[in-house]
Amino acid sequence: MKKLLEFKDVNFYYQTKKEEIHALSDLNFSVDELEFASIVGPSGCGKTTILSLIAGLLPVSSGSIILGGEKVGKENHQQIGYMFQRDHLFEWRTIWKNITLGIELKKQNNKEEKFELARELLKKYDLYGFQNRKPRELSGGMRQRVALIRTLVLNPMLLLLDEPFSALDFQTRISVCDDVFNIIKSEKKTAILVTHDISEAITMSDKLIILSSRPATVKHIEILNHNGETPLARREDQNFGALFDFVWKKLTNETEKT
Amino acid sequence: MKPKKLKLPKCAPFSKAHERYLRKLRNDKIFVLFFQILILVAVIGLWELLAQTKVIDPFFMSSPSRIFNMLSSLFASGTIWEHIGITLMETLLGFAISTIGGTLIAVILWWSEKLRRILEPYIIVLNSLPKIALGPIIILWVGSGMGAIIIMCTLICIVMTTITMLNAFVTCDNDKIQLMKSMKANKIQIFFKLILPNAMNEFISILKINVGLAWVGTIMGEYISSSAGLGYLIVYGSQIFRIDLVMASTVLLCLLAAIMYIIVSLIEKWHNR
Numbered sequence: 001m002k003k004l005l006e007f008k009d010v011n012f013y014y015q016t017k018k019e020e021i022h023a024l025s026d027l028n029f030s031v032d033e034l035e036f037a038s039i040v041g042p043s044g045c046g047k048t049t050i051l052s053l054i055a056g057l058l059p060v061s062s063g064s065i066i067l068g069g070e071k072v073g074k075e076n077h078q079q080i081g082y083m084f085q086r087d088h089l090f091e092w093r094t095i096w097k098n099i100t101l102g103i104e105l106k107k108q109n110n111k112e113e114k115f116e117l118a119r120e121l122l123k124k125y126d127l128y129g130f131q132n133r134k135p136r137e138l139s140g141g142m143r144q145r146v147a148l149i150r151t152l153v154l155n156p157m158l159l160l161l162d163e164p165f166s167a168l169d170f171q172t173r174i175s176v177c178d179d180v181f182n183i184i185k186s187e188k189k190t191a192i193l194v195t196h197d198i199s200e201a202i203t204m205s206d207k208l209i210i211l212s213s214r215p216a217t218v219k220h221i222e223i224l225n226h227n228g229e230t231p232l233a234r235r236e237d238q239n240f241g242a243l244f245d246f247v248w249k250k251l252t253n254e255t256e257k258t
Numbered sequence: 259m260k261p262k263k264l265k266l267p268k269c270a271p272f273s274k275a276h277e278r279y280l281r282k283l284r285n286d287k288i289f290v291l292f293f294q295i296l297i298l299v300a301v302i303g304l305w306e307l308l309a310q311t312k313v314i315d316p317f318f319m320s321s322p323s324r325i326f327n328m329l330s331s332l333f334a335s336g337t338i339w340e341h342i343g344i345t346l347m348e349t350l351l352g353f354a355i356s357t358i359g360g361t362l363i364a365v366i367l368w369w370s371e372k373l374r375r376i377l378e379p380y381i382i383v384l385n386s387l388p389k390i391a392l393g394p395i396i397i398l399w400v401g402s403g404m405g406a407i408i409i410m411c412t413l414i415c416i417v418m419t420t421i422t423m424l425n426a427f428v429t430c431d432n433d434k435i436q437l438m439k440s441m442k443a444n445k446i447q448i449f450f451k452l453i454l455p456n457a458m459n460e461f462i463s464i465l466k467i468n469v470g471l472a473w474v475g476t477i478m479g480e481y482i483s484s485s486a487g488l489g490y491l492i493v494y495g496s497q498i499f500r501i502d503l504v505m506a507s508t509v510l511l512c513l514l515a516a517i518m519y520i521i522v523s524l525i526e527k528w529h530n531r
């Protein structure tokens with residue numbers, strides 16, 4: 001498999017009035033094309049920071065990030081899809097206007113192509129009848145689906161998911177997990193999921209990156225082989241319990257240290 | 259492409275409980291309206307009664323019938339239109355200038371964090387200063403009359419507008435801004451597609467506040483210096499002991515302010531539809 005993303009000895013410091021916060025320390029990992037990678041780590045260890053660096057919203061302090069063969073920097077033309085804990089749909093826009101927000105921002109001429117893609121995605125993921133609705137008329141699960149489609153419309157080379165399910169209730173979360181997973185797989189996207197939910201990470205990903213507490217370093221990388229099962233089915237898998245314990249131990253060691 | 263209509267399951271026929279609920283809703287509404295009207299009628303009636311029976315002196319306290327007569331003669335002679343027109347014009351201009359100007363200043367301060375920090379203490383001082391204190395200075399500088407009154411009115415509304423809108427701009431959710439940036443939006447796009455529409459609720463509420471404040475500003479201004487307008491009539495009436503004139507002008511002011519408030523409420527309804 002080809003490497004899509006690579007972190008090489010990445011360090012990152014936040015500068016504040018009181019102190020310099022060392023958030024990431026010599027971080028090394030890579031994500032292959034079409035891989036679904038999860039990053040787990042104690043809260044506050046620097047997971048969100050990693051995503052901001054990939055998206056080019058923050059500059060690395062040292063080291064380098066290679067995305068699609070190019071160094072991530074100020075003038076970054078790689079398209080990235082970003083999903084947050086809350087869906088951040090714009091309440092004043094209809095679903096259609098939310099989904100096509102990214103197209104509106106672009107100055108290109110092949111917009112009709114993109115609109116067509118938006119229409120297709122809406123149809124494919126059962127949201128077509130809702131395109132003229134406002135976000136508040138949709139359920140939490142549907143809203144997250146809209147948020148995902150909003151990023152897919154721009155055909156991003158990489159999706160970044162920052163605890164996108166943590167605001168949903170348990171029932172919804174399980175089914176939205178499944179939805180999002182299936183959409184990402186069928187659209188053939190590479191994705192990085194940040195979460196502190198171990199079972200979510202295990203059931204969704206091909207690669208599990210476990211981080212230490214701040215400053216974050218890679219503690220362990222586990223490659224998972226799921227033979228094409230869906231997240232829901234993976235919860236029933238006989239290895240699930242053992243894996244969960246394994247990750248749990250690695251993480252609690254970390255939390256105890258702080 | 260025409261969007262498909264969403265199919266909802268047909269509503270079941272309303273239950274008895276639902277019917278009862280609707281009836282209660284309607285009855286409550288009638289109840290509230292009834293007492294609202296009752297209070298108005300009672301106050302006017304009592305006032306008139308007390309004046310007619312000379313329990314209160316109508317010369318000092320006026321009475322509804324005297325106010326009504328004054329209003330009819332004012333409208334019959336037609337001079338009142340000029341006063342209404344002038345006051346309305348001053349208020350609307352002050353309202354428009356301060357709402358638009360205050361929002362524009364807020365945009366500039368949102369754009370430049372440095373400028374925001376530099377000007378912050380001045381804005382705080384301006385906000386806590388009773389603007390009416392500046393009245394004499396304004397009159398000295400621009401002369402008495404409409405110009406001075408519009409400036410008074412603008413001063414009273416604009417600082418609050420700037421503070422409220424700036425606060426609405428800068429408290430926009432950071433993740434939403436990150437989202438826009440990840441879609442490679444520039445600062446202008448972030449403003450027009452996110453910051454501004456996100457602040458619409460605050461804008462509507464500042465409209466409502468300014469409707470009230472603009473009237474305060476205009477009438478204050480007219481009290482200090484004017485030769486026409488409803489505020490002028492009130493001052494003039496009190497100086498020549500024509501309480502009926504004072505009261506009639508006040509009634510007109512109430513009506514005008516209410517109409518303006520209703521218009522803003524309609525804008526709000528339209529925005530929330």
Ligand SMILES: Nc1ncnc2c1ncn2[C@@H]1O[C@H](COP(=O)(O)OP(=O)(O)O)[C@@H](O)[C@H]1O
Pocket residue numbers: 014015016021023041042043044045046047048049050214
């Ligand atoms: N803008 C910032 N300025 C200063 N410190 C920050 C900033 N953002 C995050 N941090 C600090 O950096 C660390 C990592 O933050 P973050 O990446 O958000 O953690 P996580 O997403 O894993 O919970 C935390 O200790 C946090 O307090």
Ligand SMILES: [Mg+2]
Pocket residue numbers: 047048162
């Ligand atoms: Mg985080």
